[in-house]
Amino acid sequence: MLSRRPLLAVGLLAPLLAARPTGLRAQADKRLLLSGSSTVAPLVLEIAKRFESLNPGVRIEVQTGGSSRGLADARQGRVAFGMVSRALKPEEADLQAYTLARDGIGLIVHRSNPVVALSAAQVQAIYTGQVRDWAAVGGPARPISVVHKAEGRSTQELFLQHFGLPGSAVKPQVVIGDNAQGIKTVAGNPGAIGYVSIGSAEFEAGLGTPIRLLPMDGVPATVAEVQRGRFPISRPLNLVSAQAPTGLAARFLAYARSPAVHDLVREQFFVPV
């Protein structure tokens, strides 16, 4: 009994010791650290898992914290790559962006909703609360439930930017977190309208979930159109770095952009490039 107790103590302390900052024991040729966007992170994690199994001894760590953290970490050289779920802005030209995949954002309504298309002005009127009934945009007399994403999500930022809406002008009835929640909310409410990642909406609609994607500026909201680059609201999912990658980082980048990971990209409902 007595001899077991030190063992127990070691067992309890081990996780604490293991959680020390990874930079302290990093070995440049065997470890890679990435940080940034929580949209890109799940995809990179899957790619990293496969890369590790192909390259025994290599460890790839992925930390989330948002696109801005990815940018800051990449700039300061703390990570091999930052993950950024949008195109780089002009003031970020000091960084190199490598696109892994694309993601389109489409408007969804309930399948029973007869409205086939909405103009940009109609979408703006609905999201700012000027139009509150489907009858005003050619639908049945039924109140509109506006489904919006939580403030600061990159999907929300892109949507607002496309329609030129300031965040505080939107009058939502429901605020959601991730795509799955948005799809379930719209599927459960015949009067709802929302916007989500096109890949996941197409996948769910294919499974029989009662939602329908609306075309945008006359372009059907499909993964194929995003891939062709014709769909108006889409964004690249990028890895960024300050210097051209070398060694392990370069090998990982080449692998992450190769057709060998396209199945992983599709599994995350993104569009391969």
Add this chain to the structure above:
Amino acid sequence: MSRSERGLGRALGALALLSGVLLLGIVAHLLIRSWPVLAGPQAPGLGGLLGLDGGPGGWHPLEGRFDLSPMIAASAAAAGGALLLAAPFGLACAIHEHFLAGPRTARLQRLAIGLLAGIPSVVFGLWGLTVLVPLIGRWQPPGASLLAAMLVLALMIVPTVALLASAALAQVPRSVLQGAAALGLSRRAIVLGVALPAARSGLWAALLLALARALGETLAVLMVAGNVVAWPAGLFEPLRVLTANIALEMAYAEGLHRASLYAAGLLLTALVLLLAGLGLLAGRGLRAGRAQTLPGADTPAAPAALRPLP
């Protein structure tokens, strides 16, 4: 006590101490992480977080506005409403199990409530989102609302109330019930006039702990409450509770925004600890009351009047 028993005692004691230290560690961590928003250079401070500084208010973290007060009110409304709904059902379960049900029914009921307590909250949330919210929405769109949150939370805390109230009733000294029966009181009078008052403090503890559970629940409320930041204005209005706010925004929050989410966590922890503390105090009242009965007064067999009707 043998040597191995002493060893076991020490090992268990060490583990118990460790859990206490972990709790302190969590509180300290929350405090450190939320410090920038409580006392940093551009911090709104506690007054700003609670909406007491007379600023523009509102929760617009990207514009530097961190007013948590609508969400505090929403949490209180959802948890309080849920408790109002759940308390009668939970207490009824406990009373039925102890005084009215036959042994087999009581066992079945205990099993069912135990199962209900074990259902993961995401399942309640999924049910709420796909069944309850559309149902309410057909009547009062959009359906995601305070009412939906209250109903889902109530369903989740009924087992908490039932199990803890049942434990409180089980602690009522048999001698008290025997005395009541010996006085010729009816079953109804024994339950309402003797057993419930005798278990009062334990029942209060059950309600307080259920309230704490409702306050801390995240996922199920996140899925049904609509999550619009607004003061609770009606049963059919959507609102956002504190826990849902953390879950929604933690993934990408940075700087003061992140710190303010930690502050929300600190606030919630403080509230839950306060409720748990009150629950403990109420429970201690029960034990003090019990110590007054004479030792040996309890007999193993319950008097006939207390057994369920054949």
